[in-house]
Amino acid sequence: MSRVIGIIFSSAGYDRAAQGVTGAGRRLADALGLPLQMVVVGGGGGDLAGSLAAVADAVTVLTVTGVADYQPEQTLAALTDLCRGEGAQAVLLGNDTWSQELAPRLAHRLGGSAAGDGVELVIADGRLRVSRSVYGGKAMATIELLRDPAVVWIRARAFDPATAREVPAPIESLEAAPTGEPATFIIERKSEVTGEARLEDAQVIVSGGRGLGGPEPFTDLQDLAGLLGGQTAASRAACDSGWCPPSWQVGQTGRKVAPGLYLAVAIRGASQHLAGISEAKTIAAINNDPDALIFKHCRFGIVEDYRKVLPLLRERLAAMRKE
Amino acid sequence: MIAADIISKRTVTSTASATAQKQKIKVNIVVCLKQILDPEIPSRDFRVDSEKMEAQRGGASLVTNIFCENALETALQFREKFGGRITALIFAPAGGEDSLRKALAMKADAAVHVINDGAAHPDPLAVARVLAAAVRRLGNIDLVMVGRESGDWGVGQTGGLMAEELGIPSVSFVDRLEKQERGLLLHRQTDQGWENVEAQTPLVVTITNDDQNLPRIPKTRDIMLSSRQPIIRWSLEDLAADDAGIDVAEIRAGGGYYRVVDLAIPTKEIVCEMVAGETLEERVDQLADRIMSVVRSL
Structure with a gap:
């Protein structure tokens, strides 16, 4: 009856994060010799459930009567009942807002232990060990969870997707009754995503920092990102200065991104910021300070005032695109 | 007002008198603080102690975690608009007093120091149990505010675990909050943008940063005054005396939730x-x- 449960919030679809959670879940389930049950929260994800059924042993679409997609207290209660009923040995979630909000509370209700931001999961002596970056990315720690079940939210994009099974899993729908009176209620929601995709899914990110000196240059960064088919982001300093929305913030305290190319413009490279880009494949920088810490993490870069570089770079990239 | 909101549903029948009562009673806020190794120390000066499983102190200073200061700033702005009383709370060794003094200088109304004389980095459940026990001991708390995560271990669980220990709801990643007719209106950041959340007290919120809640710089005069203000000091035994949830020996040993088995600087x-x-x-x-x-x- 015991199993590994992966939880996906349906609004995100079967994106890179959902693939990572499922892939990590598959490997953990195999290591433990247990089935993998994927749970879609909020229903509505027709092809999300279908995609999960191709790689999991069971799929449950979980809704709460009267809740469109997510309400913290209601969703938490429904997930607790489900995990308890299925005898969850381990529960995996992504590192989106809702997963991070619920994971510790879910662990507590199940009498288990939680750890977050995991980039590697191993079983040692029957206990789950989670590796994660700490001290703003300056060190890596391995944490052993001492209580069952283990509830872990992972840096989903750091994990490979699962491969398809021969026979797709059955998809089951479960409608939970709401519990008591909701004590919190999301009444309004606004999306400020910079383009089609979420920052976490972007292949190219052009990011600006304190050195930009004001909100105006972000328009140039957006142009540049547009030329490269990418998205725009920012450092904490730029967001705190109100030059761009907080949802653009990349770093330990913002989004953790994993693009193929991260172009840092006028970003010094505080460890706080670097912690958010450790999964980027290639980092490049434009900075007028040759000693800027960002260069220690770059494959290539240019030491120059961004004001001089950006117009020329945009012109050159636009020409190359036409070629 | 807000605590009274809940009580008034059961005990007060006249709406007029309930409203009158609402206006008089202050929101009782606890802001939890954590003291950490200055996260701004450059990588080249950063060393870890792989025996103790912690960073070496070296020449670095200890500072209040930035999100805790964002939480305090958010609380102070709330009090300026809607009234209220703010108690700063820390579970830390003796040196944690510096963070409380700074909170008092920023104009928190009171400070409580639960002395940690055990493991340097108790696990998140041990910390949440201690803080929750202190909140219960203070009594009549409407709102518990904590930073979304710390700049050292970045665990991000204190708020959620405290909510469970206290048996009350929680909302994460809040950057602004207001009092409304009934309860609170919370503005919080999400992956895609933001959400507005209505909530009743008592409540735990975790606070994230935005351009509105950069911590204020205390005035020199207030820094001087803060050094003479009283700080309530409780030992783990004090908390355990009237709280069955506190296992002093387990907390001193670091807790039974998780343990760090490896800490290394990646090459x-x-x-x-x-x-x-x-x-x-x-x-x-x-x-x-x-x-x-x-x-x-x-």
Whole structure:
């Protein structure tokens, strides 16, 4: 009856994060010799459930009567009942807002232990060990969870997707009754995503920092990102200065991104910021300070005032695109 | 007002008198603080102690975690608008008093120090149990505010676990909050943008940063005054005396939730290739070529 449960919030679809959670879940389930049950929260994800059924042993679409997609207290209660009923040995979630909000509370209700931001999961002596970056990315720690079940939210994009099974899993729908009176209620929601995709899914990110000196240059960064088919982001300093929305913030305290190319413009490279880009494949920088810490993490870069570089770079990239 | 909101539903029948009562009673806020190794120390000065499983102190100073200061700032702004009383709370060794003094200088109304004389980094459940017990001991708390995560271990569980220990709801990643007719209106950040959340007290919120809640710099006069203000000090035994949830021996040992089995600095050598060229144009052309070759390989 015991199993590994992966939880996906349906609004995100079967994106890179959902693939990572499922892939990590598959490997953990195999290591433990247990089935993998994927749970879609909020229903509505027709092809999300279908995609999960191709790689999991069971799929449950979980809704709460009267809740469109997510309400913290209601969703938490429904997930607790489900995990308890299925005898969850381990529960995996992504590192989106809702997963991070619920994971510790879910662990507590199940009498288990939680750890977050995991980039590697191993079983040692029957206990789950989670590796994660700490001290703003300056060190890596391995944490052993001492209580069952283990509830872990992972840096989903750091994990490979699962491969398809021969026979797709059955998809089951479960409608939970709401519990008591909701004590919190999301009444309004606004999306400020910079383009089609979420920052976490972007292949190219052009990011600006304190050195930009004001909100105006972000328009140039957006142009540049547009030329490269990418998205725009920012450092904490730029967001705190109100030059761009907080949802653009990349770093330990913002989004953790994993693009193929991260172009840092006028970003010094505080460890706080670097912690958010450790999964980027290639980092490049434009900075007028040759000693800027960002260069220690770059494959290539240019030491120059961004004001001089950006117009020329945009012109050159636009020409190359036409070629 | 807010605590009274809940009580008034059961005990007060007259709406008029309930409203009158609402206006008189203050929101009772606890802001939890954590003291951490200054996260701004450069990587080259950073060392870990792989025996104790913690960073070496070296010459670095201890500071209040930034999100805790964002939480305090948010609380102070709330009090300026809607009234209320703010108690700063810390579970830390003796040196944690510095964070409380700074909170008092920023104009928190009171400070409580639960002395940690055990493991340097108790696990998140041990910390949440201690803080929750202190909140219960203070009594009549409407709102518990904590930072979303710390700048050292970045665990991000204190708020959620405290909510469970206290048996009350919680909302994460809040950057602004207001009092409304009934309860609170919370503005919080999400992956895609933001959400507005209505909530009743008692409540736990975790606070994240935005351009509105940068911690204020205390005035020199207030810093001087803060050094003479009283701080309530409780030992773990004090908390355990009237709280069955506190297992002093387990907390001193670091807790039974998780343990750190390895801590190391990753070795990663990357050499940055600076684009070459006689003129700026040539160098930017090089840069564009490098960028395009990466983009095309994706």
